[in-house]
Amino acid sequence: MGTVHSGGPDLRAVAQNLGFLAPVQELDKEFGQSDAPGKFTQSVLDVSRMEPRPIRPDWILEGAPDARCINLSMNTRGWASTDHWSCTKGKFRWHFHWDETVLFLEGEVRITDETGKVYLGQPGVSLFFPAGTSSVWDVPAYIRKIAFNHRPVPRYAHLADRIVNKLRRMTGLVPAAKGGLG
Structure with a gap:
């Protein structure tokens, strides 16, 4: 199905095989890119490729919101993903199981947090x-967003990661960061 990395399947390849990642062959051809596999995930925002992703019925408060989504990317360990999501008119409660940063692209929504503050x-x-x-x-007509999802990493994993990175720097396997982005 995909190449094996760190003892598990390449989730990007699995997602592509299941049809969750939008194809970008047309874009590749436009820019003269080869069919060779690359290191990066490239996706196109294409509303027509979004699939039904119903909101749980017990979360719906008013109306019949129709949610649709397509996964744009997922890291190889399943700790992060990017989704293109839309929803029609309705009111519902949403429970966040992952940290999620959204960027709204189209439409409007009023979001009320647990303290009563409205965004x-x-x-x-x-x-x-x-x-x-x-x-x-509370979606008055339609909303469309990009969602950047990140599963919170347990504290013990942060500590282990810091120790491994320190050892890598000390042994010269990874150069020390010099500031900036890289």
Whole structure:
């Protein structure tokens, strides 16, 4: 199905085989790119490729919201993903199991957090929803967003990661960061 990395399947290849990642062959041809496999995931925002992803019935408060989604990327260990999501008119409660940062692309939504504070989601607005929180989404007509999802890493894993990175730097396997992005 895909290449094996760190004892598991290449989730990007699995997602492509299942049809969750939008094909970019047309874009590749436009830019003269080869069919050779690359290191990066490239996706195109294509509303027509989005598939039904119904909101749980017990979460719906009003109306009959129709949610649709397509996965754009997923890291090889399943700790992060990017989704293109849309929803029609309705009101529902949403429970965040992952940290999620969204960037709204189209439409409007009023989001009420657990304290009663209301946030307006509209094109160009970004919101962060921590894992373990809930909110009420009131979509007057339509909303479309990109969701950047990240599964929170347990504290012990952060410590182990810091130790491994320190050892790699000390042994010269990874050069010390010199600032900036890389």
